[in-house]
Amino acid sequence: MFCLAFVLVVAGARIGSYYLRYGTIEYRRYEEQLVAYDTALGAVQWTAPVDSAAFSIRNAIPDRLLDTGTLDVSGADPDDRDTQLGPVTDLDATIETLELPVADPVRPDRDPTVIAAAVLLALFFLAVPVGLAFSPRVDTAQLIGLAIGVGPMFLLPVGLMLWAALRRI
Structure with missing residues:
Protein backbone atom coordinates (compact mmCIF):
# COMPACT_ATOMS: atom_id res chain seq x y z
CA MET A 1 0.00 0.00 0.00
CA PHE A 2 2.80 2.40 0.94
CA CYS A 3 4.71 1.53 -2.25
CA LEU A 4 1.65 2.25 -4.39
CA ALA A 5 1.11 5.61 -2.69
CA PHE A 6 4.79 6.44 -3.20
CA VAL A 7 4.62 5.56 -6.90
CA LEU A 8 1.47 7.68 -7.33
CA VAL A 9 3.06 10.66 -5.56
CA VAL A 10 6.21 10.41 -7.71
CA ALA A 11 4.13 10.04 -10.91
CA GLY A 12 1.97 13.03 -9.93
CA ALA A 13 5.04 15.13 -9.22
CA ARG A 14 6.58 14.20 -12.58
CA ILE A 15 3.38 15.01 -14.47
CA GLY A 16 3.00 18.33 -12.62
CA SER A 17 6.63 19.21 -13.27
CA TYR A 18 6.26 18.36 -16.95
CA TYR A 19 3.17 20.56 -17.25
CA LEU A 20 4.83 23.48 -15.48
CA ARG A 21 7.88 23.22 -17.76
CA TYR A 22 6.13 22.76 -21.11
CA GLY A 23 2.36 23.25 -20.72
CA THR A 24 2.40 27.05 -20.64
CA PRO A 108 8.87 5.60 -37.11
CA ASP A 109 5.65 3.78 -37.92
CA ARG A 110 3.70 1.72 -35.44
CA ASP A 111 4.97 -1.86 -35.45
CA PRO A 112 2.36 -4.32 -34.11
CA THR A 113 4.74 -7.28 -34.52
CA VAL A 114 7.31 -5.77 -32.16
CA ILE A 115 4.56 -4.75 -29.73
CA ALA A 116 3.06 -8.27 -29.66
CA ALA A 117 6.45 -9.98 -29.33
CA ALA A 118 7.57 -7.68 -26.52
CA VAL A 119 4.31 -8.06 -24.57
CA LEU A 120 4.36 -11.86 -24.96
CA LEU A 121 7.97 -12.05 -23.75
CA ALA A 122 7.12 -9.85 -20.77
CA LEU A 123 4.17 -12.11 -19.92
CA PHE A 124 6.40 -15.19 -20.12
CA PHE A 125 8.89 -13.59 -17.72
CA LEU A 126 6.04 -12.67 -15.35
CA ALA A 127 4.49 -16.18 -15.45
CA VAL A 128 6.99 -17.64 -12.95
CA PRO A 129 6.65 -15.00 -10.21
CA VAL A 130 2.85 -14.89 -10.60
CA GLY A 131 2.73 -18.70 -10.43
CA LEU A 132 4.82 -18.66 -7.26
CA ALA A 133 2.60 -16.00 -5.71
CA PHE A 134 -0.52 -18.14 -6.20
CA SER A 135 1.13 -21.44 -5.28
CA PRO A 136 -0.12 -22.99 -2.02
CA ARG A 137 3.36 -24.46 -1.38
CA VAL A 138 5.02 -21.04 -1.03
CA ASP A 139 4.28 -19.16 2.18
CA THR A 140 4.48 -15.38 2.62
CA ALA A 141 7.99 -15.31 4.09
CA GLN A 142 9.40 -17.37 1.21
CA LEU A 143 7.58 -15.19 -1.30
CA ILE A 144 9.04 -12.02 0.23
CA GLY A 145 12.51 -13.57 0.19
CA LEU A 146 12.13 -14.57 -3.45
CA ALA A 147 10.83 -11.12 -4.36
CA ILE A 148 13.85 -9.46 -2.75
CA GLY A 149 16.42 -11.96 -4.02
CA VAL A 150 15.18 -12.87 -7.48
CA GLY A 151 12.65 -10.11 -8.24
CA PRO A 152 15.13 -7.63 -9.78
CA MET A 153 16.27 -10.30 -12.26
CA PHE A 154 12.69 -10.63 -13.49
CA LEU A 155 11.95 -6.90 -13.45
CA LEU A 156 14.85 -6.02 -15.76
CA PRO A 157 13.72 -8.06 -18.79
CA VAL A 158 10.05 -7.24 -18.14
CA GLY A 159 10.87 -3.51 -18.00
CA LEU A 160 12.94 -3.73 -21.17
CA MET A 161 10.19 -5.61 -23.02
CA LEU A 162 7.52 -3.12 -21.95
CA TRP A 163 9.79 -0.21 -22.95
CA ALA A 164 10.33 -1.83 -26.39
CA ALA A 165 6.56 -2.27 -26.82
CA LEU A 166 5.81 1.33 -25.81
CA ARG A 167 8.44 2.66 -28.24
CA ARG A 168 6.48 1.13 -31.13
CA ILE A 169 2.92 2.07 -30.20
Whole structure:
Protein backbone atom coordinates (compact mmCIF):
# COMPACT_ATOMS: atom_id res chain seq x y z
CA MET A 1 0.00 0.00 0.00
CA PHE A 2 2.80 2.40 0.94
CA CYS A 3 4.71 1.53 -2.25
CA LEU A 4 1.65 2.25 -4.39
CA ALA A 5 1.11 5.61 -2.69
CA PHE A 6 4.79 6.44 -3.20
CA VAL A 7 4.62 5.56 -6.90
CA LEU A 8 1.47 7.68 -7.33
CA VAL A 9 3.06 10.66 -5.56
CA VAL A 10 6.21 10.41 -7.71
CA ALA A 11 4.13 10.04 -10.91
CA GLY A 12 1.97 13.03 -9.93
CA ALA A 13 5.04 15.13 -9.22
CA ARG A 14 6.58 14.20 -12.58
CA ILE A 15 3.38 15.01 -14.47
CA GLY A 16 3.00 18.33 -12.62
CA SER A 17 6.63 19.21 -13.27
CA TYR A 18 6.26 18.36 -16.95
CA TYR A 19 3.17 20.56 -17.25
CA LEU A 20 4.83 23.48 -15.48
CA ARG A 21 7.88 23.22 -17.76
CA TYR A 22 6.13 22.76 -21.11
CA GLY A 23 2.36 23.25 -20.72
CA THR A 24 2.40 27.05 -20.64
CA ILE A 25 4.95 27.58 -23.43
CA GLU A 26 3.93 29.34 -26.64
CA TYR A 27 6.21 29.13 -29.69
CA ARG A 28 6.60 32.08 -32.02
CA ARG A 29 8.81 32.93 -34.97
CA TYR A 30 10.20 36.41 -35.48
CA GLU A 31 12.04 36.62 -38.81
CA GLU A 32 14.92 34.15 -38.34
CA GLN A 33 14.46 33.56 -34.57
CA LEU A 34 12.31 30.89 -32.95
CA VAL A 35 11.14 32.04 -29.50
CA ALA A 36 9.70 29.95 -26.65
CA TYR A 37 7.55 32.30 -24.57
CA ASP A 38 6.14 31.21 -21.20
CA THR A 39 2.64 32.69 -20.95
CA ALA A 40 2.35 31.99 -17.20
CA LEU A 41 5.59 33.80 -16.36
CA GLY A 42 5.37 36.35 -19.16
CA ALA A 43 9.01 35.72 -20.09
CA VAL A 44 11.06 34.29 -22.91
CA GLN A 45 12.47 30.87 -21.99
CA TRP A 46 14.80 30.36 -24.93
CA THR A 47 15.44 31.50 -28.49
CA ALA A 48 17.01 29.66 -31.41
CA PRO A 49 18.22 30.91 -34.78
CA VAL A 50 16.16 28.99 -37.34
CA ASP A 51 18.93 28.82 -39.92
CA SER A 52 21.69 27.43 -37.66
CA ALA A 53 19.72 25.37 -35.10
CA ALA A 54 19.17 21.68 -35.73
CA PHE A 55 15.61 20.37 -35.49
CA SER A 56 14.74 16.67 -35.21
CA ILE A 57 11.57 14.81 -34.28
CA ARG A 58 11.71 13.00 -30.92
CA ASN A 59 10.25 9.52 -30.87
CA ALA A 60 9.09 9.74 -27.25
CA ILE A 61 6.78 7.28 -25.52
CA PRO A 62 4.51 10.02 -24.05
CA ASP A 63 4.14 11.51 -27.55
CA ARG A 64 3.04 8.16 -28.92
CA LEU A 65 0.61 7.52 -26.06
CA LEU A 66 -0.89 11.04 -26.05
CA ASP A 67 -0.78 11.53 -29.84
CA THR A 68 1.40 14.63 -29.57
CA GLY A 69 4.72 15.58 -31.10
CA THR A 70 8.00 17.02 -29.85
CA LEU A 71 10.99 18.49 -31.68
CA ASP A 72 14.52 18.41 -30.30
CA VAL A 73 16.21 21.78 -30.84
CA SER A 74 19.98 22.06 -30.57
CA GLY A 75 21.74 25.39 -30.51
CA ALA A 76 19.20 27.39 -28.50
CA ASP A 77 20.19 30.52 -26.58
CA PRO A 78 21.14 31.06 -23.78
CA ASP A 79 24.34 29.01 -23.67
CA ASP A 80 23.86 27.21 -27.02
CA ARG A 81 21.96 24.42 -25.21
CA ASP A 82 19.70 21.61 -26.37
CA THR A 83 16.00 22.00 -25.64
CA GLN A 84 12.65 20.90 -27.01
CA LEU A 85 9.73 22.40 -28.86
CA GLY A 86 6.56 20.82 -27.62
CA PRO A 87 4.76 18.66 -26.93
CA VAL A 88 2.25 20.04 -29.40
CA THR A 89 -1.01 18.47 -30.54
CA ASP A 90 -0.26 18.75 -34.28
CA LEU A 91 3.46 18.59 -34.94
CA ASP A 92 3.13 18.74 -38.74
CA ALA A 93 1.06 21.92 -38.56
CA THR A 94 3.54 23.46 -36.12
CA ILE A 95 6.47 22.69 -38.41
CA GLU A 96 4.58 24.16 -41.36
CA THR A 97 3.32 27.25 -39.51
CA LEU A 98 6.70 28.12 -38.03
CA GLU A 99 8.47 27.13 -41.29
CA LEU A 100 11.07 25.03 -39.48
CA PRO A 101 13.79 23.19 -41.43
CA VAL A 102 13.17 19.67 -40.12
CA ALA A 103 15.29 17.19 -42.07
CA ASP A 104 13.11 14.08 -41.65
CA PRO A 105 9.59 15.05 -40.50
CA VAL A 106 8.39 11.45 -40.03
CA ARG A 107 8.35 9.35 -36.86
CA PRO A 108 8.87 5.60 -37.11
CA ASP A 109 5.65 3.78 -37.92
CA ARG A 110 3.70 1.72 -35.44
CA ASP A 111 4.97 -1.86 -35.45
CA PRO A 112 2.36 -4.32 -34.11
CA THR A 113 4.74 -7.28 -34.52
CA VAL A 114 7.31 -5.77 -32.16
CA ILE A 115 4.56 -4.75 -29.73
CA ALA A 116 3.06 -8.27 -29.66
CA ALA A 117 6.45 -9.98 -29.33
CA ALA A 118 7.57 -7.68 -26.52
CA VAL A 119 4.31 -8.06 -24.57
CA LEU A 120 4.36 -11.86 -24.96
CA LEU A 121 7.97 -12.05 -23.75
CA ALA A 122 7.12 -9.85 -20.77
CA LEU A 123 4.17 -12.11 -19.92
CA PHE A 124 6.40 -15.19 -20.12
CA PHE A 125 8.89 -13.59 -17.72
CA LEU A 126 6.04 -12.67 -15.35
CA ALA A 127 4.49 -16.18 -15.45
CA VAL A 128 6.99 -17.64 -12.95
CA PRO A 129 6.65 -15.00 -10.21
CA VAL A 130 2.85 -14.89 -10.60
CA GLY A 131 2.73 -18.70 -10.43
CA LEU A 132 4.82 -18.66 -7.26
CA ALA A 133 2.60 -16.00 -5.71
CA PHE A 134 -0.52 -18.14 -6.20
CA SER A 135 1.13 -21.44 -5.28
CA PRO A 136 -0.12 -22.99 -2.02
CA ARG A 137 3.36 -24.46 -1.38
CA VAL A 138 5.02 -21.04 -1.03
CA ASP A 139 4.28 -19.16 2.18
CA THR A 140 4.48 -15.38 2.62
CA ALA A 141 7.99 -15.31 4.09
CA GLN A 142 9.40 -17.37 1.21
CA LEU A 143 7.58 -15.19 -1.30
CA ILE A 144 9.04 -12.02 0.23
CA GLY A 145 12.51 -13.57 0.19
CA LEU A 146 12.13 -14.57 -3.45
CA ALA A 147 10.83 -11.12 -4.36
CA ILE A 148 13.85 -9.46 -2.75
CA GLY A 149 16.42 -11.96 -4.02
CA VAL A 150 15.18 -12.87 -7.48
CA GLY A 151 12.65 -10.11 -8.24
CA PRO A 152 15.13 -7.63 -9.78
CA MET A 153 16.27 -10.30 -12.26
CA PHE A 154 12.69 -10.63 -13.49
CA LEU A 155 11.95 -6.90 -13.45
CA LEU A 156 14.85 -6.02 -15.76
CA PRO A 157 13.72 -8.06 -18.79
CA VAL A 158 10.05 -7.24 -18.14
CA GLY A 159 10.87 -3.51 -18.00
CA LEU A 160 12.94 -3.73 -21.17
CA MET A 161 10.19 -5.61 -23.02
CA LEU A 162 7.52 -3.12 -21.95
CA TRP A 163 9.79 -0.21 -22.95
CA ALA A 164 10.33 -1.83 -26.39
CA ALA A 165 6.56 -2.27 -26.82
CA LEU A 166 5.81 1.33 -25.81
CA ARG A 167 8.44 2.66 -28.24
CA ARG A 168 6.48 1.13 -31.13
CA ILE A 169 2.92 2.07 -30.20
